[in-house]
Every structure is written in C-alpha cells, then in structure tokens.
Amino acid sequence: MDKILAKKDFPQWLKKLRAYRLFAPRLIEEVWNYEVVDDPDHYVLPDVQTVVPVKKVVFPARECFFEFEETDGTTLTLTERRPDAPATVVFGVRPCEGKALTLTDSVFGGTFDDPYYGERRKATAIVGLACNTPPSSDCFCLSVGGAPHSTEGLDILLTDLGETYYAQALTETGKKLINEGGALFSEPKAEDRKTVERLRPESERRLTRRLENIKNVPAKLKGMFDAPLWDEESLSCLRCGICTYLCPTCHCFDMNDEVESTVPLRGKKVRTWDTCQFPDFTMHSSGHNPRPDKAARLRQRINHKFQYFVEIWKDYQCTGCGRCIALCPVGIDIIKVVEKVRDYGS
Amino acid sequence: MVKIEDLRAEAQRLLKGGTVKYIIGYERPAGSWKANPVFLKNPEETDRLVWDPTCYHNLVRFLIDEKRRKAKSKEPDPRPVGVVVKGCDSRAVVVLLQEKFISRLDVYLIGVSCEASGVIDERKLERKLAGKKVRGVAFGPAGSFTVTTDDGTVEVPAAEVLADRCRDCIANVPVVSDHLLGDKTKRTVAKPFQAAEKVEAMAPDARWSFWEEQLGKCIRCYACRSACPMCYCDECVADSICYAVTPDTTAEEKAQKIKWVERSPVDSENFFYHFVRAIHLAGRCIDCGECERACPVGIPLRLLNKKLEKDAKELFGYDVGLDADQPALISCFRDDDPGDFIR
Numbered sequence: 001m002d003k004i005l006a007k008k009d010f011p012q013w014l015k016k017l018r019a020y021r022l023f024a025p026r027l028i029e030e031v032w033n034y035e036v037v038d039d040p041d042h043y044v045l046p047d048v049q050t051v052v053p054v055k056k057v058v059f060p061a062r063e064c065f066f067e068f069e070e071t072d073g074t075t076l077t078l079t080e081r082r083p084d085a086p087a088t089v090v091f092g093v094r095p096c097e098g099k100a101l102t103l104t105d106s107v108f109g110g111t112f113d114d115p116y117y118g119e120r121r122k123a124t125a126i127v128g129l130a131c132n133t134p135p136s137s138d139c140f141c142l143s144v145g146g147a148p149h150s151t152e153g154l155d156i157l158l159t160d161l162g163e164t165y166y167a168q169a170l171t172e173t174g175k176k177l178i179n180e181g182g183a184l185f186s187e188p189k190a191e192d193r194k195t196v197e198r199l200r201p202e203s204e205r206r207l208t209r210r211l212e213n214i215k216n217v218p219a220k221l222k223g224m225f226d227a228p229l230w231d232e233e234s235l236s237c238l239r240c241g242i243c244t245y246l247c248p249t250c251h252c253f254d255m256n257d258e259v260e261s262t263v264p265l266r267g268k269k270v271r272t273w274d275t276c277q278f279p280d281f282t283m284h285s286s287g288h289n290p291r292p293d294k295a296a297r298l299r300q301r302i303n304h305k306f307q308y309f310v311e312i313w314k315d316y317q318c319t320g321c322g323r324c325i326a327l328c329p330v331g332i333d334i335i336k337v338v339e340k341v342r343d344y345g346s
Numbered sequence: 347m348v349k350i351e352d353l354r355a356e357a358q359r360l361l362k363g364g365t366v367k368y369i370i371g372y373e374r375p376a377g378s379w380k381a382n383p384v385f386l387k388n389p390e391e392t393d394r395l396v397w398d399p400t401c402y403h404n405l406v407r408f409l410i411d412e413k414r415r416k417a418k419s420k421e422p423d424p425r426p427v428g429v430v431v432k433g434c435d436s437r438a439v440v441v442l443l444q445e446k447f448i449s450r451l452d453v454y455l456i457g458v459s460c461e462a463s464g465v466i467d468e469r470k471l472e473r474k475l476a477g478k479k480v481r482g483v484a485f486g487p488a489g490s491f492t493v494t495t496d497d498g499t500v501e502v503p504a505a506e507v508l509a510d511r512c513r514d515c516i517a518n519v520p521v522v523s524d525h526l527l528g529d530k531t532k533r534t535v536a537k538p539f540q541a542a543e544k545v546e547a548m549a550p551d552a553r554w555s556f557w558e559e560q561l562g563k564c565i566r567c568y569a570c571r572s573a574c575p576m577c578y579c580d581e582c583v584a585d586s587i588c589y590a591v592t593p594d595t596t597a598e599e600k601a602q603k604i605k606w607v608e609r610s611p612v613d614s615e616n617f618f619y620h621f622v623r624a625i626h627l628a629g630r631c632i633d634c635g636e637c638e639r640a641c642p643v644g645i646p647l648r649l650l651n652k653k654l655e656k657d658a659k660e661l662f663g664y665d666v667g668l669d670a671d672q673p674a675l676i677s678c679f680r681d682d683d684p685g686d687f688i689r
Contacts, residue, residue, distance in 0.1 A: 031642075061566075062611055238572035240567050240572035254609060280585055285591070329572075331375065331378065
C-alpha cells in the first residue's frame, strides 16, 4: 500500500493517532532526541539524526524487573514488574535504525526470548523517514548492507517529496496507521512513484563515506587477536561509553539490586545499559580483568560487530549510522579502524 | 602566531635526540577538518602535527594512561613524555604537579599560545554555517577564524564561534612549558566567572528545576569523567565494581564496599554522580571545558565547575593551576582562611 500525505496535514495525522504514545525527534538546546510529542498541532518532522537512537524506546537505559520486600521480618515478597508498554509510534526513524532494530530483535528474540524487550517491541510501530540527503556526514549505511531508502524494520517508510510525503506501508501495523489517517491520505500519482524511484539512487550517491571490500574482515579478525593494531588505534580512547551507548545496535546490559532499605530489606532488581568499553564490564571478583586495557576493549567492539555477530546472525552488527564516529570526543573512526583490519598485513 | 614548522621542528628534535619517549600532539586525519590526538614515536612522522582552532582536546589527560602503563611495566622507560599544551592544558599540568600525581621530569611541555583567540565550539560553527560543509579552520587575523567551506573562505569573528571556555580563559599563554611557541602577550578577562553568575542569579527553585532538567538528560556514559585530566582515581565512587580490586583484596573488603551511587540514569543517581564529581574538582578544575565538549547530550557541566572555581577565588583568593609551587587548595590550611564556610 502506498499513499500521499500533504506535509501540512502531518500534524492532523498525529492528532488522529492520539490514542498512541507518539515519539518523534525534537530539538532541545541543540541536541536532537526522540521525545514524546506533546504539541502535535505544530509538529514538523525534521530531517535529522538524533543523538540517542530509537533503541531507548524499546530497550530503555533503565528498567525494573521485580521489587523485593521483607515483610514480617522473615518473609521475602517478590513482585514482578512487567514493562509499561503502551501502544507507541515513533516517527522520523532513519532506515539504519530500522535495520538496527531487526538486529536487536535477533538477539533479544532469538535463542532466548526477552519478554521485557519483546513486549515493548511488539507495542511499538516504526515510521521511517527516507534519507534523501545523509543526515550525518559520517553515514555509511550502503557499505554495511543498508540503504538510505531501506525499509527493513520499518512499518511505514515516508519519503519527502517537497510538499508531500510518499508513505509506503510495509506491515499490517503500517496499513492500520495510515488507515487511521483516513482522508488525509490520497492515492499517489504515477509521477510521485517515479520521483521516489529517482530519489533512491540519488540519495545513495549523496553518501560521502564508504567502508568498502570488507567481506574478508570477519575471517581476518579471527587471526588478529594479538595484533599491535589494537594498541595503536586505541591510544587516544578515553574509555567512555559514547560509542556503545549511542550505537543503535549495541544492547549490552547490567543487572543490579538497588537496595532502598536494609532493615527491613526492600529494593528493586533493575537492568541498565552497560558497555564493553568500561573497564568494570569484564572485571572478575578476583581482581583479574580478561580485557585489561583499552586495546582489548576496542578489539571487542570491532570483533563483536564485524566477527562474532556475523558468525551468529549472518550480518554485521553495524548499520552505518556514524554516531560512534561523529560523537567520539577524540575522533576514533570505526570506518578507518575496520579499513586497517581489512588491509592488515597486505 | 605559532608557526607549525617550529612545532614540528621541536618535536623532531626531541624524538631524534631521544629526549622524550613519545609526543602527544594533534593531527588532522585525511578527509577531516577536525584535529585528533596523536601519539608520535618516530621523528619522521612529525609532519603529521598540526595546530589549529580544532585542537580543543586536553592532552594532559593522557598522562593518566601513561602513569598506569608505567606502573604496570617491569622496566619502565624513565624518559619524559612530550605533550603539546595550550594555556588551559598547562594549568592542568600545574595541578597534577601540585598533587604530586606527576613529577616535572615526567613531562616535556611544548606550549602553544592561543594568542588573541582560542578553540572553536563545533556546534556554534555548524550552526553559523547552516549546513555548509567545513573543509578547514585556521587562526585568522586579530583573533578571528578563517573558515574554508565548499563555497570558499570566510573570516568569522571569534565572538561567534569561540568555545565558551575560551571566553572565560585566564591563561591564553601556557603558564608552564619547556618550549613556548607563539605570541606571549597575556590577555586579561574582565569577567572570568560570568557563566556561573548566570546560574547564581536564579532563585533556588528555578535553579533546582534547571539542574533537574539538565542532569535528567544524563545517560551515564561517563565521557565527562573520561575526558577530565583531574579524574585520575583508580577507584571511582560512581562505579559499582570498579574499585581497585587486586588479588590481595580480601572477600571482607569487597563485601564491605559501599555502593554509593547506582548505575541507573535516574535523577537521584545522576545528581549524586555529577555533584560528587564537581565537589571533587573544587580547587582543581582548570576549566579546559572538555567535560562539556565531550558530553553527547549537552549538559552544561562547566557551570558546576565554574562556580567552584569562583568560590575558590572569592573565599580563599586561590587561582587554580597557576603556580606549581603553591600547595593545592584542599591540602593546605592558612590562618587567614575564612572560618564561616563550615557551620
């Protein structure tokens, strides 16, 4: 199903979807993020890349699994907390993030089913916005199996045609959302479809960054565990969590008991984001750390994305959004690191 | 103006003569208009060094890594490390010397003067250019910046794109160095604490809401801590299990370790983390502004530190990081210290 929506009617559509919790990119003090749309009347969909990826909606930075409480001095009561997962629609999601969601779906819905992620994911519809121009100068989706007009992981893909959006429903959920817009949507003309066909290759040509010929990288990484390259490339790493916390595909977490009271015992079991880039991620209680330095941690980030994930899920765990490049305080560039791996020893 | 040939020649001299074990400086990678830290060992590589208004990183922070590496090494190389320092960075060296975290012989400082300007704020520049692609930024005449874009070259007045920290800077020329490049004329700043004064002027309720909103954005990536040259503790109160455990740490010691702050990015824990960090920087923060620049979600962290720097100045007449021979503020006591700050 494909339709046309006039841009001026976009707020009207949002209003018709009032029953859902709506997220869309919003600028707060120079930082774009997916925020709840509180003023649909005046909302204009921007052509941007947010700082925090859409994963925060389905995999929040913190969630409670259960609460524990000591009652009568001896009994411990556990109360399960299932996720608060209201029906949600996220607008303006870039195709690389849609693809990223499908990768995270494999992890959390694969061998083990993570009901917390699953419930939120099921309740969340993704309305993508095709990248006619790359939203970041570090985008390289084409090199890792994506494309600026890719539909993977999306329920609807919107393409900006100037005054209108060309809306392509990709799932039943997507069709339903368009149907809820009713008369706001009209049938596309043949020339609209032609414009989209033209924009697709144009947008691909606009991408300035590439990571080419990386087919050999997964196999090559296997033999590079002790390569001096990791030391050299990680020298300037600050060991912060930016590259992973803000990666749309990184999904590591930690679980902790947050004790609010010791007598009587009361607290919560919570899950929070965690990252392989923190020294304590692999710290053993003995004091031994199998990934003792920055080199080992950079190697892990690259290995996970370009070797381990490929072995398990047959795809790179990188969708080329470029956030880790653009936001790294010292300019560590995953494209350049992987290129060095590719060319290593040749 | 700093001549890049002089900087490269000095670096080459140091590496050729084996005076330093390596040099930490700036380079501009191919295809990028922004500088990155670079670590050079080979005298043939010194042509990679650059000095431009995107050299905002405080390279002194890498002396923490160096110290850790040295501590682990069985046969540590005793030679100093060469570091390119701006005025603010040199103040960080002063604090590390005062605190005896490093000794003067551990570093060879190549000072670069920021002269009449400083470093740029990338976000300000991007906004100013409204989508135009930057090709390069250079120091221009009279404190301006020369910005090259696809459409040509423009002179941008410093006031429009200068990093906020540079507007408040009290050390445009390095305060300590072994080899100083560029103009040594010191600039004076009429109001070095204007950033803090804006927040001080808020009513307590408004100030609380302000910080609630700002710190509410925190995702706890710890980039502020990681970029900070003063955050050198092996054990940080913010980490749940990152305390300095060694094979000799007993089970009891581990069990008794108090978890001061939870990992959850919620208001209470975010406040705790940021305020503890700020307090630990009292009389130590030299306002290189790297915490704020590194923050991906735009928390104005300098405001907290600036307030403490202002307090150090107003209550104790203490200027942070200007004099390595003076004892550190929080490790000394003077008879004329005001008594009314503890009640």
